[in-house]
Amino acid sequence: MTYEVTNEDLEIGDRAFGRIETYLSSPWDGRDVPTLDLGHNLLISIVREYQHLRLGYEKDTALEAWACRNLLELDIYVKYVLISGANAKRFIGDVTIDGIELFESMKEWMRTLAPTIETLALDETLRLAYERKASEGVIESKHLEIRDLAEAVGMTVDYRHTNRLCSKLVHPTAWSVLSMNEDGEYAAFRPLLFNAGVRYGVDGFNTIRGYAEKLGGG
Numbered sequence: 001m002t003y004e005v006t007n008e009d010l011e012i013g014d015r016a017f018g019r020i021e022t023y024l025s026s027p028w029d030g031r032d033v034p035t036l037d038l039g040h041n042l043l044i045s046i047v048r049e050y051q052h053l054r055l056g057y058e059k060d061t062a063l064e065a066w067a068c069r070n071l072l073e074l075d076i077y078v079k080y081v082l083i084s085g086a087n088a089k090r091f092i093g094d095v096t097i098d099g100i101e102l103f104e105s106m107k108e109w110m111r112t113l114a115p116t117i118e119t120l121a122l123d124e125t126l127r128l129a130y131e132r133k134a135s136e137g138v139i140e141s142k143h144l145e146i147r148d149l150a151e152a153v154g155m156t157v158d159y160r161h162t163n164r165l166c167s168k169l170v171h172p173t174a175w176s177v178l179s180m181n182e183d184g185e186y187a188a189f190r191p192l193l194f195n196a197g198v199r200y201g202v203d204g205f206n207t208i209r210g211y212a213e214k215l216g217g218g
Contacts, residue, residue: 005057005191013198017050020205033215035088038081039208046074046201053197057190064190065169068197072155072162073146075200075207079153082211093138100129101143162196165189 024043049070056064081088107122150159169176169189181187 005194009195010054010057013050013054013194016198016202016205017047020047020201023205023209035081035085036208036212036215038088038092039078039211042074042078042081043205043208046071046204049074050197050201053194053201057194061187061190061193062170064193064197065166068193068200069162069166069170071197071200071204072158075204076146076149076153076155076159078204078207079155080149082207083153090140091144093136093140094143096129096133096136096138097140097143100126100133103129158200166193169193 020043024040024047049067053064053067053071056062056067077091081091103122103126107119107126110117110119110122147156147159147163150156
């Protein structure tokens with residue numbers, strides 16, 4: 001990995017993710033394979049995050065850092081769900097778990113702000129979510145932790161370094177509040193983030209494409 005980004009590098013990145021968009025819009029024979037269908041949904045998110053990465057590289061290091069970290073996590077998810085059908089089912093189960101956590105947090109926050117407020121719509125949403133959780137046989141009560149998945153797919157080192165750096169860049173810290181210089185040393189992070197983000201996104205794509213080819217659906 002180089003620590004500079006040339007116009008040629010930007011064009012290469014654009015072409016690489018353009019190929020992913022073409023792949024997503026092309027006919028394929030694996031639509032009846034749930035795991036591969038899930039992989040394609042992850043690819044849609046990968047393309048979206050590349051757009052954020054590209055914009056962040058040009059204009060906003062914090063946005064770029066968010067996108068780089070998201071591309072890492074999507075690459076990890078891709079590898080995890082393609083290991084087995086059980087892993088794919090576990091990831092899909094997180095839709096319900098995440099929804100419950102999301103709406104329970106919203107309800108708790110609303111009641112903190114206004115203790116007498118009625119939350120009938122939220123209560124119904126949560127009732128349906130718990131009903132769906134039971135009907136789908138989801139027994140877990142907590143969402144998947146990305147650090148655990150990174151270890152499971154052999155990406156602990158990537159996760160440790162990328163997460164640590166990106167967290168410093170996206171959250172307010174004493175350094176970012178008092179010492180940030182967008183045109184100076186802060187901007188020096190941009191090539192590293194761009195190159196890493198592209199690598200994670202392309203790696204996720206290659207993993208899915210290789211999986212599809214083995215099934216005859218690539």
